[in-house]
Amino acid sequence: MTERDGGTVRDFEEKYLRLRSEAARSVREAAMGSDVPNGYTGIEQADHIAERLRLSSEDILLDLGSGRGWPGGRIAQRTGCRVVSTDLPLVALGPARRHWDDALGVGRMLTVCADGRLLPFRDRAVHAVTHADVLC
Amino acid sequence: MLRECRRVLVPGGKIAVLTIAVPAGLADDDAAMALELGPSRVGAPDTLANMMHEAGFRGVEEVNETPRFREVIIRSLARLRALETELRTGEGADGFEAEWGKKSRLLEGVDRGLLVRTLVVAEAP
Numbered sequence: 001m002t003e004r005d006g007g008t009v010r011d012f013e014e015k016y017l018r019l020r021s022e023a024a025r026s027v028r029e030a031a032m033g034s035d036v037p038n039g040y041t042g043i044e045q046a047d048h049i050a051e052r053l054r055l056s057s058e059d060i061l062l063d064l065g066s067g068r069g070w071p072g073g074r075i076a077q078r079t080g081c082r083v084v085s086t087d088l089p090l091v092a093l094g095p096a097r098r099h100w101d102d103a104l105g106v107g108r109m110l111t112v113c114a115d116g117r118l119l120p121f122r123d124r125a126v127h128a129v130t131h132a133d134v135l136c
Numbered sequence: 137m138l139r140e141c142r143r144v145l146v147p148g149g150k151i152a153v154l155t156i157a158v159p160a161g162l163a164d165d166d167a168a169m170a171l172e173l174g175p176s177r178v179g180a181p182d183t184l185a186n187m188m189h190e191a192g193f194r195g196v197e198e199v200n201e202t203p204r205f206r207e208v209i210i211r212s213l214a215r216l217r218a219l220e221t222e223l224r225t226g227e228g229a230d231g232f233e234a235e236w237g238k239k240s241r242l243l244e245g246v247d248r249g250l251l252v253r254t255l256v257v258a259e260a261p
Contacts, residue, residue: 021226
C-alpha cells in the first residue's frame with residue numbers, strides 16, 4: 001500500500017467514526033431510508049440494483065468498498081444471495097459484520113479486509129459485483 | 137480494479153457500479169469547478185462506461201441516476217437544517233458545517249450540470 005493509499009484509508013476511517021449521534025442517524029434515515037449507508041445509495045437505489053442483478057439464494061455477490069456492508073447487505077436481504085463485503089477500514093467492517101449477522105442471519109455475509117485492485121479470491125468465484133462511490 | 141472484478145466474476149456475471157462523475161466535454165473552468173464541488177475522488181480519467189469496455193466487459197449500459205441523487209441530497213439538507221441544534225451538539229459545530237458544506241456543494245454541482253450520478257451495469261464475457 002502506498003503512502004497515498006494509507007492517507008485515503010485514514011480519511012475513510014475518520015469518515016466512519018464521524019456522524020454517529022442519534023441526530024446524524026436521523027439524517028441518514030430521512031435521506032436514504034436507512035441509517036446504515038455512508039454514501040449516497042439509498043434503499044430505493046439498492047433495491048433497483050438488486051433487480052438488475054437478478055441474483056438467487058445460490059449466488060454470491062461481491063460488494064467492493066462496502067463500508068458498513070452497503071448496498072450488498074440490502075441486496076442479500078432482497079434476493080437471498082450470500083455476500084462478501086470488502087473494504088480496507090476495519091472500523092467499518094466490524095460493525096458491518098455485527099449488523100448484518102443480525103439482519104441476515106449468521107454466515108450470509110463474509111467480511112474481508114481487501115484492496116479492490118488485488119482481490120484475494122480465485123478466478124470466477126462470484127456471480128455479481130457491486131460497488132458504490134468507490135471510483136469517485 | 138475493474139479488471140480484477142472481471143477476473144473473479146463467472147462468465148455472464150454482472151457488475152453494477154454507481155459513481156459521481158464530471159460529465160465529459162466540460163470547458164476547463166467548469167471542469168475545475170466540478171472538482172471543487174464534487175467528492176475528493178471525483179476526477180476519473182475517463183468515463184466509467186469506457187473503462188468498463190477497456191476492462192473487457194460487454195453489454196455496458198449506462199443509466200442516469202442524477203435526479204434520484206439530487207432528491208437524496210435535498211432530503212439530507214432539509215433534515216440537517218431541521219436538526220441543526222442537535223447536530224451541533226452531537227457532532228460539534230465543525231462537524232455540522234463540514235456536512236452542510238459538502239452536501240450544499242454537491243447540490244450546486246448537480247444543479248449547474250457539473251456533476252452527474254451514473255449507474256453502469258455490464259456483464260463479464
